[in-house]
Amino acid sequence: MMSQTAAHALAETTVVDTDVHITVEEEMIAKYLEEPHRSSITDSPHPMFPSSSWDQRMGGKIDDYFSEFTGPEDIRQFQEDFQIDYPIINTFEPLGKFSQPDLAMSLMRAYNDLLLDKFLDDYDFLGLGAVATQRPEEAAAEIDRIGDNEQIVGLYLGTSGEYPPLGDPSNDPIYKAAEDHDLPIVFHGNGEEFMFDFPLHNKGFNNYFEVQSLGHPWQQMATMASVIGEGVPAKFPDLDFVFLEAGIGWVPYLMHRMNKIYRMRRSEVPLLDQSPEEYIRDRFYIGSQPLGEPNRSEDMKRMIETLGADMLMFATDYPHWDFDHLEELDKYLQHYFTEEERQKILYETPVEAFRLPFQQ
Amino acid sequence: MSEHTVATVSELEDGDRKLIEIEGREIALFRLDGEFRAYTNWCIHQGGPACEGSITGTSDAEFDRDELQTELQWSKEGEVLNCPWHGWEYDIPTGDCLSKEGAKLPSHPVRVEDGDVVVSL
Numbered sequence: 001m002m003s004q005t006a007a008h009a010l011a012e013t014t015v016v017d018t019d020v021h022i023t024v025e026e027e028m029i030a031k032y033l034e035e036p037h038r039s040s041i042t043d044s045p046h047p048m049f050p051s052s053s054w055d056q057r058m059g060g061k062i063d064d065y066f067s068e069f070t071g072p073e074d075i076r077q078f079q080e081d082f083q084i085d086y087p088i089i090n091t092f093e094p095l096g097k098f099s100q101p102d103l104a105m106s107l108m109r110a111y112n113d114l115l116l117d118k119f120l121d122d123y124d125f126l127g128l129g130a131v132a133t134q135r136p137e138e139a140a141a142e143i144d145r146i147g148d149n150e151q152i153v154g155l156y157l158g159t160s161g162e163y164p165p166l167g168d169p170s171n172d173p174i175y176k177a178a179e180d181h182d183l184p185i186v187f188h189g190n191g192e193e194f195m196f197d198f199p200l201h202n203k204g205f206n207n208y209f210e211v212q213s214l215g216h217p218w219q220q221m222a223t224m225a226s227v228i229g230e231g232v233p234a235k236f237p238d239l240d241f242v243f244l245e246a247g248i249g250w251v252p253y254l255m256h257r258m259n260k261i262y263r264m265r266r267s268e269v270p271l272l273d274q275s276p277e278e279y280i281r282d283r284f285y286i287g288s289q290p291l292g293e294p295n296r297s298e299d300m301k302r303m304i305e306t307l308g309a310d311m312l313m314f315a316t317d318y319p320h321w322d323f324d325h326l327e328e329l330d331k332y333l334q335h336y337f338t339e340e341e342r343q344k345i346l347y348e349t350p351v352e353a354f355r356l357p358f359q360q
Numbered sequence: 361m362s363e364h365t366v367a368t369v370s371e372l373e374d375g376d377r378k379l380i381e382i383e384g385r386e387i388a389l390f391r392l393d394g395e396f397r398a399y400t401n402w403c404i405h406q407g408g409p410a411c412e413g414s415i416t417g418t419s420d421a422e423f424d425r426d427e428l429q430t431e432l433q434w435s436k437e438g439e440v441l442n443c444p445w446h447g448w449e450y451d452i453p454t455g456d457c458l459s460k461e462g463a464k465l466p467s468h469p470v471r472v473e474d475g476d477v478v479v480s481l
């Protein structure tokens with residue numbers, strides 16, 4: 001149910017959702033793996049996908065929508081229920097956490113094969129190619145393999161468990177390949193994987209409130225600081241970057257802070273020939289979810305203004321348990337912003353960020 | 361205001377609920393301690409189907425400053441409705457949202473007449 005005016009405005013607007021996760025069961029991904037990794041998943045006595053043991057859904061107070069979100073028809077149903085015209089789908093699993101590099105590489109290829117086979121080849125969906133960074137040259141070869149497919153519109157990197165931090169020059173082959181194929185790099189934060197990057201805090205915090213408050217922004221801030229600090233945008237001037245799943249409030253904070261530190265320590269980062277803010281405003285895009293909930297709605301208006309309609313894009317994160325409905329962002333857009341700005345955020349900015357093959 | 365017979369009294373036991381559609385609106389009827397309450401199935405957070413969520417209790421806490429002890433209690437068992445989308449909690453007897461002060465589920469008058477439950481919209 002929604003108000004008539006809101007429903008009307010939505011019907012007139014084309015909406016791109018930049019973060020939709022398909023659920024891939026272990027048995028399903030096993031089918032796309034070679035041995036020994038296939039049996040490692042199906043027959044191993046130890047769990048392949050480690051769990052942090054936090055109870056994210058609070059004993060069932062929050063429903064499980066993801067277990068059943070496994071096929072193309074589920075995406076179609078979601079589009080209908082949530083008024084999403086173009087969902088950009090990804091296979092979710094953050095691959096940085098895997099200690100065995102050969103397993104991580106096999107999983108990367110398997111997720112991409114599954115994405116192509118089950119979702120892209122027979123449907124017109126748009127998807128992100130999975131990238132594992134444990135062996136950057138192999139990851140670059142994978143980008144070459146899938147990167148020319150028109151329905152692959154970006155490269156998906158989890159920002160949890162990645163070592164060294166993602167701006168490290170060892171990852172340059174990945175950025176180079178992404179630039180060669182004109183695909184943006186999409187960084188995605190994760191809650192469950194907080195334990196890999198922040199094991200002491202994971203152990204020390206007593207409830208998931210604390211982990212969820214910090215997990216995604218810490219990962220995304222570490223990634224943005226590393227990428228800028230190592231000069232990745234200067235080395236690859238045609239490469240764009242997308243950050244998903246940490247909301248938006250952290251961006252002005254870090255951007256302004258990095259400006260200050262850049263001016264103090266310019267000689268440490270001589271590859272940068274612009275302020276961090278200029279790189280971010282020109283080439284970085286931010287997904288809205290999970291949008292913060294200020295007690296005064298004008299605070300969100302100012303936050304959205306600070307990012308601007310050229311940087312902000314809508315994301316649901318469906319079917320995960322902290323997803324945002326479109327109205328969560330749209331109530332601010334409709335109330336405080338012009339129709340042109342709203343159209344940009346919901347459609348034109350993601351079309352530009354992901355070079356989507358539609359008319360603007 | 362329109363009146364609608366939505367159930368018979370004997371149809372619902374304590375702790376039960378019934379989802380109904382009246383004039384295109386989704387309404388949930390709850391029975392608790394012999395009393396009936398009717399709320400719109402619309403979460404004030406993001407419009408999720410709040411009335412379809414699990415019915416549980418919730419945690420309360422008290423801090424003893426002298427002993428430096430926090431005591432947790434499980435309370436309101438069977439009286440807390442959890443929106444299935446993001447877990448916002450509502451108190452079934454009053455419709456009050458426990459997650460955001462001052463917020464409520466929209467409620468509708470209910471009366472029992474000749475063994476029927478009648479909701480006014």
Ligand code: FES
Pocket residue numbers: 403404405406407408409410443444445446447448
């Ligand atoms: S819509 Fe009900 S908790 Fe979010």
